[in-house]
Amino acid sequence: MGFYFAQLLTGLANASSLFLIASGLSIIFGVTRIVNFAHGSFYMIGAYLAYTLVSIWSGSIIGFWGSVILAAMIVGLIGLVIELTILRRIYHAPELFQLVATFGVVLIFQDATLAIWGAEDLLGPRAPGLDRAVRIMGEPIPEYDLALIAIGPVVLLAIWLLFHKTRWGVLVRAATQDREMVGALGVNQAWLFSAAFVLGSFLAGLGGALQIPREAVSLQMDLSIIGEAFVVVVIGGMGSVSGAFVAAVLISVLNAFAILIFPQISIVLPFIVMAIVLIFRPHGLFGKPGSEKGAPEEPERPLALMDQKSAMVLFAALGVLALSPFFTADFTTVLMVDVMVATLFAVSLHFMMGVGGMVSFGHAAYFGVGAYAAAMAVKFLGFGMLPAMIFGPICAAMAALFFGWFCVRLSGVYLAMLTLAAAQILWGVTFQWQEFTGGDDGILGVWPAKWASSDKVFFYIAFVLCVGGIWMLRRAAFSPFGYVLRGIRDSQTRAEAIGVDTRFHQWMGFVLAGGFAGLAGVVFAFSKGSVFPDSLGIAQSIDGLIMVLVGGIHALAGPILGAGAFVLIEDWVTRLDYWRFIFGAIILVVVLLAPDGIAGGIQRLLRMLKGERA
Amino acid sequence: MTRVLEVRDLSKRFGGVQAVKDVSFDLNEGEFLALIGPNGAGKTTCFNMLNGYLKPDSGSVSLRGQALIGHPPRKIWRMGVGRTFQITATFLSMTVVENVQMALISHHRRVFDLFSRATHLYVDEAMALLELVSMQDQAGRACSELAYGDLKRLELAIALAHEPALLLMDEPTAGMAPSERLALMSLTAEIVAKGGVSVVFTEHDMDVVFAHAHRILVLNRGELIAEGNGSEIRANPTVQEVYLGGGSVFEAEGAYA
Numbered sequence: 021m022g023f024y025f026a027q028l029l030t031g032l033a034n035a036s037s038l039f040l041i042a043s044g045l046s047i048i049f050g051v052t053r054i055v056n057f058a059h060g061s062f063y064m065i066g067a068y069l070a071y072t073l074v075s076i077w078s079g080s081i082i083g084f085w086g087s088v089i090l091a092a093m094i095v096g097l098i099g100l101v102i103e104l105t106i107l108r109r110i111y112h113a114p115e116l117f118q119l120v121a122t123f124g125v126v127l128i129f130q131d132a133t134l135a136i137w138g139a140e141d142l143l144g145p146r147a148p149g150l151d152r153a154v155r156i157m158g159e160p161i162p163e164y165d166l167a168l169i170a171i172g173p174v175v176l177l178a179i180w181l182l183f184h185k186t187r188w189g190v191l192v193r194a195a196t197q198d199r200e201m202v203g204a205l206g207v208n209q210a211w212l213f214s215a216a217f218v219l220g221s222f223l224a225g226l227g228g229a230l231q232i233p234r235e236a237v238s239l240q241m242d243l244s245i246i247g248e249a250f251v252v253v254v255i256g257g258m259g260s261v262s263g264a265f266v267a268a269v270l271i272s273v274l275n276a277f278a279i280l281i282f283p284q285i286s287i288v289l290p291f292i293v294m295a296i297v298l299i300f301r302p303h304g305l306f307g308k309p310g311s312e313k314g315a316p317e318e319p320e321r322p323l324a325l326m327d328q329k330s331a332m333v334l335f336a337a338l339g340v341l342a343l344s345p346f347f348t349a350d351f352t353t354v355l356m357v358d359v360m361v362a363t364l365f366a367v368s369l370h371f372m373m374g375v376g377g378m379v380s381f382g383h384a385a386y387f388g389v390g391a392y393a394a395a396m397a398v399k400f401l402g403f404g405m406l407p408a409m410i411f412g413p414i415c416a417a418m419a420a421l422f423f424g425w426f427c428v429r430l431s432g433v434y435l436a437m438l439t440l441a442a443a444q445i446l447w448g449v450t451f452q453w454q455e456f457t458g459g460d461d462g463i464l465g466v467w468p469a470k471w472a473s474s475d476k477v478f479f480y481i482a483f484v485l486c487v488g489g490i491w492m493l494r495r496a497a498f499s500p501f502g503y504v505l506r507g508i509r510d511s512q513t514r515a516e517a518i519g520v521d522t523r524f525h526q527w528m529g530f531v532l533a534g535g536f537a538g539l540a541g542v543v544f545a546f547s548k549g550s551v552f553p554d555s556l557g558i559a560q561s562i563d564g565l566i567m568v569l570v571g572g573i574h575a576l577a578g579p580i581l582g583a584g585a586f587v588l589i590e591d592w593v594t595r596l597d598y599w600r601f602i603f604g605a606i607i608l609v610v611v612l613l614a615p616d617g618i619a620g621g622i623q624r625l626l627r628m629l630k631g632e633r634a
Numbered sequence: 635m636t637r638v639l640e641v642r643d644l645s646k647r648f649g650g651v652q653a654v655k656d657v658s659f660d661l662n663e664g665e666f667l668a669l670i671g672p673n674g675a676g677k678t679t680c681f682n683m684l685n686g687y688l689k690p691d692s693g694s695v696s697l698r699g700q701a702l703i704g705h706p707p708r709k710i711w712r713m714g715v716g717r718t719f720q721i722t723a724t725f726l727s728m729t730v731v732e733n734v735q736m737a738l739i740s741h742h743r744r745v746f747d748l749f750s751r752a753t754h755l756y757v758d759e760a761m762a763l764l765e766l767v768s769m770q771d772q773a774g775r776a777c778s779e780l781a782y783g784d785l786k787r788l789e790l791a792i793a794l795a796h797e798p799a800l801l802l803m804d805e806p807t808a809g810m811a812p813s814e815r816l817a818l819m820s821l822t823a824e825i826v827a828k829g830g831v832s833v834v835f836t837e838h839d840m841d842v843v844f845a846h847a848h849r850i851l852v853l854n855r856g857e858l859i860a861e862g863n864g865s866e867i868r869a870n871p872t873v874q875e876v877y878l879g880g881g882s883v884f885e886a887e888g889a890y891a
Contacts, residue, residue, distance in 0.1 A: 319726035319778035325753065496748050500739045503752040507725045507736050514723035517685075518737040518792065519711040520745060528746070 022157030024277075029156070031276030032269065033165035036172030037234075039268035040227030041245060042252035043179060043261045044220035050196035050259025051216035054107065055433065057562075058122040060246035061129040062221045066095045066228030067237045068137050071144050074232065081149045092226035099221025103214050106608060111213070113615035116379060120569045121611045123562060126242060127604030133239060135598065144232030151233075164233050171230065175223070176265050183261070192216055196259040197308070247444065247558060251290040254437040255297045257307020266305060288448030291441040295426065298438050302430045319510070320574050323498065342483060345476045353475045354547070359587045360486035361544045366567035366579035366586075367490050368536035374573045375497050376529040377509025378428070379436040382443025383537055383564050385423070388556025390416035390538025391545040392450065395463040405469040409485070409542050416538020417531050419446070424530030428523050443561055451553045462552035466545050482543045489539050490580070496532065497576060505529045570610055572617025581618045636663040638799055638832045639684075644693035646679050646856075653679040655856040657693070661800070661834060666826050668843045669836045671853035672876075677836040678720075680853065681804050684834070685717055686710040698799060716793035716831075717802040722785040724777050730788055731773040734760035737795035763791040767821060783814040790822065794831070803835035807842055815839055819846045844868075 045059045073087035106121050150167050153160035183189035191212055195202045203209050228241070252271060256263025271290050278285050303309055326334070345353045369383045393415035397403035403411060423442035427435050450457045457463065472478050496502045508515045508522045515522050545551045554560060563586065571582020589606060593599040614621030639661035646654045654676040661667055669677050682688040684695055686707040695702040702710055711717075725733050738756040739745060764770045767787040772780065780788065786806065793801055806822070807815035823846045826833055837843050843850060844864040852860040852873050860870045867873055 319776075322727060322729045322732065322776050323753075325751070498751055498753070499749055500744045500747040500752045500755065502748075503728070503732070503736060504739065504745045506727060510725040510727050511723045513719065514725060514792075516707050517711060517717050517719075517723065519708045519740045519796070521708055525745065 022159045025157050026159035026161055027276045027280065028273060029161050029165060029169065031273035032172075033168040033234075034276070035269040035272035036168040037227050037231055038245075038248060038252055038272055039172050039265050040175060040230070041224045042249045042256070042264040042268055043175070044223030044227070045249050046253045046256065046259055046261055046264045047179075047192070047216055047223070048220035049253065049433075051192055051199075052107070052111070052118075052213050053199075054118045054122065055116060055436075056122050056220070057119060057246060058102070058125040058129065059220070059224050059249060060242035060244075061126050062095050062099060062224035063228040063245055063249075064133065064237075064239070064241040065098065065129060066091050066225030067144075067231050067241060068133060068142075068228075069094055069225070070229030070232050071142050071237050072137075074145060078145060079148060081147075084145075084147050088226070088229040091229040092222050095225025095228070096218045096222035100214060100218045102221075103217040106612065107217070108210065108213070109612055110615050113611075114569075114573055114617075116565075117569050117573075117611070117615060117617075120566050121608060123566060124604040124607035124611065127600040127607070130239065130242065131598045131601035131604075137237075139239065141236040141238040143236050147233045168230065168234075172265065172268075175226075176262065179261050188212075188215065243558070247440075248290050250437060250440070251294045254304055254434065255294050257304030258433060260304070260306040263304060263306030284448075284452045287451065288445050291444040291448070295438060295441045295445070298430060298434060298441075299426055302434060304434070307434075323506075323576070325498065338487065345479050350475050353479050355587070355591055357479055357482045357543070357547045358591070359584055360482050361540050361547065362563075362567065362587045363580055363583040364486040364489045364540040364543070365537055365564055366571065366583035367493050368533045368540065369564045370568045370571075370573065370576075370579035371493050371497060371502075371536070372530060372533035373568055374576075374578070375502055375509070376505045376526060376533070378431075378526060378530065379433070379439075380533075380561070381436045381440035381565065382558075382561050383439065383533070384556045384558075384560035385439070385443035385446045386416040386420050386534035386537035387541040387544070387560060387564075388443075388450070388551075388553075389419040389446065390541030391551045391555045392457065392463070392541075393538070394542040394545050395466040395551045396457075398466050399463055405472060405546060409539075409546070412542035412545070413535045413538040416541065417535035419538075420531045420534025421527075424527050424534065428526040428530060440558070440561070443556055443558070447553055447556045447558075450556060457553075460553065462550050464550045466551065467549050468546045478547060482547065485539060485543050489536050493532075493536055494576060501525075501528075566607065570607065570617055572614075572619030572621075574616065575619035575623075578617050578619040581622070585618060637661070638663050638665075638698060639834070640694075640696045641684070642694045644680065644683055644695065645691050646676075646683060646688065647691055652856050654683070654690070654853075657853070657856075657858050659851055659858065659861070661832050663799075663832055664826060664829060665832045666823060666846060666848045667832070667834045668847035668850045669834060669853065670838075670840075670843055670850060674855075675853040676856040677853055678804065679856075681802060681834075681836060685715060685802055711796060711798075714796070714799040715802060716796055716798035716800070718786070718789040718793050718804065718806055720805040720808050722782070722789055724785055724788060724792070726776075726778040728777055729773070730769060730775050730777055730780065731757065731760050731764060733777055733788055734763050734791050734795055737792045741796045760795075763794055764788075766794065766825065767791045783810050783818065786810065786818055787821070790818075790825075794825070798831055801831050801833045803833060805836055805838065807837065807839055812839075812841070815842050816845065822846070 041059065041063050045056060048054060048056050069091035070088050073091055074084055077083035077087050102125060107118055110118055110121060147164050150163040153162050183193055191202060191207055195212055252264055252267040255267035255270065271293060274293060275286055275289055278289050297305065341356065344356055365387055369380060372378050372380055390412040394408040394412035397408040397411045427438045430438055451459055453459065467473060468478050472481055504515065504520055504525055508520065508525060512522050541555060544555065567582035567586045568579045571580065572578030590603065593602045596602060610618065637660055642658045644654055644657045657680060669680065671677050679688065683690045686702065686705055690703060697713055697715065700713055702713065725736060732753060735752065735756050738759055739752065742756065744755065761770055761773060764773055767790050769784065769787050769791060772784060807818055810818065819842050822833060825831065847864065849863055850867045851858055852867060854876045859876060860867060860873045862870065
């Protein structure tokens with residue numbers, strides 16, 4: 021009995037830290053509608069700052085708690101600087117574009133932290149006065165855990181008072197419900213956004229600072245927490261702080277007991293819980309409809325078929341690409357395969373997001389399923405290369421058929437989060453099912469057939485599959501199927517009123533996009549000769565998002581430009597020291613210069629060159 | 635005259651509120667029927683039960699002998715019910731003609747076609763529909779650039795694409811200038827006069843109602859309290875009392891004659 025009670029207390033202590041970071045994320049999303057990937061970085065920096073301050077100011081109780089608070093305040097200040105210098109300039113960009121900027125910030129902070137604090141994990145001191153364990157029902161419980169259990173509700177109460185008893189808090193709640201109305205009432209939104217961002221970053225910093233007596237401070241803290249924090253925010257309902265608290269407790273306590281029965285489950289448990297909650301409550305436990313979408317957007321321009329001049333330019337470019345193996349070095353040929361794979365992946369994601377209006381944070385799932393299915397077909401079923409290349413996309417489409425059925429029941433950010441949950445569950449299974457998937461070691465020796473083993477021949481196989489896939493998706497975007505998909509995105513009411521089964525249509529769009537992502541995954545697997553769980557991880561999904569958003573979500577050429585630029589720049593910078601910093605800075609520059617993406621930026625540039633005023 | 639629509643004893647309750655109670659009426663082919671009543675009378679609830687967005691607690695609706703209740707909106711559209719919305723719902727990222735083509739693509743059951751060029755399909759049919767609402771000159775414009783009155787006319791063209799037997803128009807003239815209102819409804823009346831389609835519409839503007847409706851149903855607190863043509867409704871004492879109180883509209887009868 022005592023043992024179970026101790027587990028419960030551990031769960032509650034974890035819940036407090038999780039709540040602190042998730043509540044900040046939820047407040048920021050509620051007010052600004054920004055999906056803030058940098059929130060994990062705030063958490064990490066809070067921990068590092070607290071480590072340094074505690075080391076300087078060591079020993080005393082006041083020193084420890086003073087350091088924790090000071091660290092959180094510095095993080096709040098950093099949040100303010102980011103809001104003022106970056107995010108404020110791009111609030112009017114298409115929905116979710118700000119996410120790319122926050123990801124640029126993640127990369128910059130990773131390298132900045134590495135440069136300041138070094139690569140080694142740092143073990144912080146224990147909290148003075150709370151460094152022992154007390155026995156409860158015979159089990160030792162760290163005193164610090166008990167303090168954390170108390171801190172969570174105290175912070176919740178403080179936020180509640182702030183939101184219900186101050187004018188500012190009322191404005192924050194009002195903005196979470198209806199931003200436009202708050203603007204119409206004469207509230208200075210810019211100021212409100214900054215303040216919400218500062219409060220959110222402060223809470224993340226506090227969450228990180230409070231972790232130092234419990235776990236080593238490391239460079240992996242940022243991305244390891246962000247997935248779970250998103251899950252908590254979504255389960256609680258975007259923008260709901262008390263929801264975040266309930267969800268944090270739910271996840272942490274479930275986790276504390278689930279690991280007793282099935283230790284491997286902790287990686288995927290939060291995502292499974294999120295998936296179940298979203299199926300029954302599509303806006304989370306305490307969320308309201310309307311919190312799912314961002315700011316109203318300018319309607320997209322009608323699609324135009326390509327004119328002759330552009331078609332000629334395109335054919336010329338394709339011709340150069342097709343002939344490139346004859347006049348470039350082998351490593352360039354291999355790099356070009358990477359570009360084509362990334363482009364097909366990005367175009368398939370764009371088909372879902374741009375054409376279908378269904379944002380996916382987990383599109384890598386179908387890329388990875390395609391890659392793994394092909395690899396396993398070769399390894400276990402003895403498939404040849406070509407049958408495996410057909411088998412992979414079919415499996416990816418089947419996975420999309422399964423997960424898509426759940427996802428199309430939701431919309432907006434909630435749909436995006438459920439796609440993320442699907443991807444994380446698949447990733448967890450792949451990662452832990454050692455005997456079948458090889459786990460972390462992946463599956464090796466997935467080489468092309470003998471006749472296709474030279475770089476040149478494989479280049480042409482990849483060329484046919486990827487360019488063919490891109491052509492088919494483009495064709496689909498202009499087809500009645502694609503038009504109806506766009507129609508549903510524009511107005512679900514109208515689509516339903518002209519006899520379209522909107523949910524089924526979106527489902528089929530999801531499957532099509534998943535199948536082509538799988539095709540990209542298959543080509544990827546054979547070009548590398550191996551597959552690893554990374555291919556369905558969050559990082560791969562985010563890469564896709566960046567390609568689509570930076571390329572320009574409102575143009576069919578966007579994902580093509582975005583993927584090309586992404587792979588070529590990544591290939592170049594990863595050879596440098598502190599490449600993350602450089603890459604993050606490049607992303608920020610592009611984001612600030614072209615809030616409509618590369619495609620939009622090029623269009624504006626062309627118009628300027630022609631002398632027209634944009 | 636052939637009967638198009640039969641509504642029998644339609645009722646709907648929301649918690650403690652009886653929104654619609656035992657509403658029954660018929661609609662004949664070629665008829666232009668107005669459903670009026672003060673705010674909260676149950677007009678929109680009635681409408682939403684006809685078009686499948688709400689399921690009634692009891693009662694039946696049949697269109698040309700087919701039962702409508704229990705089908706989702708898209709099935710009801712297939713059975714021959716077109717509709718326009720109080721707040722226009724169109725595909726803003728497409729051109730005007732493409733909006734109509736979309737309805738035609740669905741009408742011809744081509745929504746799962748993955749290889750044709752959608753912009754090249756049913757252009758002539760779409761242009762003919764746009765001509766019907768005098769929008770042919772704006773066919774190539776982006777839908778997002780249209781004036782509100784034009785959006786309403788576009789919706790009408792979209793709704794007619796499926797050759798509906800019944801057209802449901804929810805407050806078709808809300809948010810329009812007075813001259814635009816009468817123009818839109820004259821246009822609708824002309825389309826009805828050409829035959830093949832009957833219309834039920836809800837409306838707050840009595841000028842529009844009395845100018846065009848062949849027959850008027852008056853709802854109050856969920857119940858039908860009167861039925862008749864314009865002058866009958868104006869002369870009806872119950873309507874005068876519950877619907878417009880002591881307004882002057884009814885005294886100025888000559889204005890509509």
